[in-house]
Amino acid sequence: MRFYGGKAPVNKILMKGNEAFGEGAIRAGCRFFFGYPITPQSELPHYLAWRLPEVGGLYLQAESEIAAINMVYGAAAAGVRVMTSSSSPGISLMMEGISYIACAELPCVIVNIMRGGPGLGNIAPSQADYFQAVKGGGHGDYRLLVLAPASVQEVLDLVGLAFDLADKYRNPVMVVGDGILGQMMEAVELGPAPEVKLPPKPWATTGTAGRKTRNIINSLYIEPEELEKVNLRLQAKYRQMAEEEKRWEDYRMEDAELVLAAFGMVARIAKAVVDRLRAEGIPAGLVRPITLYPFPDGAFERAAGKARAFLTVEMNAGQMVEDVRLAVCGRRPVYFYGRTGGMLTTVAEVAARAREIWEGLK
């Protein structure tokens, strides 16, 4: 496939999710990508392997995910927009590097096209890396900003946002998709390439020319007092993220009494469930978190006013449901329905569970 830019006569093209991650990064001004093969994300590096040289960028395949994330560390320290991608087992291998990058406060974007786990698992779609993404994943008290697109179009849009947020907070941003989102093709509207203004990065290690002091990028603080200060600074940053960056989508929430919660591809299934329930006279709605960290707890707190029950739907054994419960804080019952191992939640299954819950409320 070849890319058709903003000047092309058609403004809608068919694109694979994995390719949209790549194109979104290029449109955001990213010119450096370090990757390693793993299914189901390999089309992303394939795309960038030919596409990046076309725009004067650099694609490099590392010898392992450990090497790839540490290449990202190096490039991010030099102040450029840089990305890597992998799928679940590969992301696990990157965790040490991600923790270092978070402590060194370097902006970068990491894509996880989640697959069935644990272990080698399989290459089918999954959302079982939710905890790993939003609770830190690696060692130490750190957080990633985590975005969860639900369509190929949203991939294009959110990858741009991911780079902006990474720069704003000097924090690694993870964009999570699953095997479906990575592999499926959808029509996307590219529009003219946005003009990217990269923010100044006076902290970057680009040599001391014109400066008296050296920039130091580091994640080693031997003195406990010092390291505590770093941690307090990080925590303040995470609080600011929580104040400014929560994003979610409400679907038919005006008068919803049975509120579904789902992110990514499962939210698309959940929307169909809401429509089906509404057609049956059950006042259902959906809250779809777009930022998984910071978690849009306000949306659930608000929903808890009218809602009589919540149903969280995930392709895992129940992970985001814990954050929904924290947000609802015991005011309403929060139920869970999920499939694991790469099995999809179907509209019929979720609707059946929702009806059961609704009947129980009567």
Next chain:
Amino acid sequence: MATEQLKLRELAKKEVLITSGHRLCAGCGAPIIAKMVLLAAADYPVVACSPTGCLEVSTCISDYTAWKVPWIHSAFENAGATLSGVETMYRALKKKGKIDKEVKFIAIGGDGGTYDIGLQSLSGAMERGHDLLYVCYDNGAYMNTGIQRSSATPLGADTTTSPAGSVIPGKLQRRKDLTRIMAAHNIPYAAQASPSHWSDFIRKVRKALSIKGPKFINVISPCNRGWRSRLDDAIQLSRLAVQTCYWPLYEVEDGVVRVTYKPREKKPIEEFLKPQGRFKHLFTPENEWIVKRFQEDVDREWERLQKEESLYT
């Protein structure tokens, strides 16, 4: 003695310890190699190990296994480490008198899991001196995940992450010489083999198994999907690799280098490259230099190998 040459007639009587019905592609070199290794080891109880890769994923689909020997799968980068663990446990049990069999430990992994991400654990196993044989089936790319370049991919090859285009003519780097790296660990035995020269290959496996300590054999493994070659060309291509001296057959035993097969007439590298679609862009005037450099590399390495051999004869 296990090092005695086995005749084809005798080999045919041995049990094949990897079954048909596995899911590897038609015409794949890897199952031929695995079969030959296990045939050569048929006189011993064997414990095998594979890191993630084509062979692993296609021989253990869900509840099925194609392995008739005990076999353990390990994460992509860990065959060397996992088999080290198994072998250590075996030694401990032996010391305690709980086991008296002479078990052989064999890892079989692809080039991605051996040359790249698994090199660290392989090197560790070799340096610590575990009594195991590591066989690499080298098909020169990450074929399992969709033909991405590896450090075993030859110069100029078109892969999905070293795509040949109008500006960049495929992979710009030479392949890593892993057999030499393994020999440089000063292990008792390192060798290079090819399924086309089955008798040489099987002799090498049997020799390796008769030696105590860490052993390594690198085997060329044609992949028609990644090499963009004919479905029935695997053996022919591996033979051409040997005859062009792209893949010399040799062994390094206790530091002594011996070339085990010398082609009567060394064929030009084009004969190996031309049947493969991954090199087809090289046969244009602007990419001639790559074929030339390829030939120079092969010539130099072949020269070096013969010189090294002459030091010991």
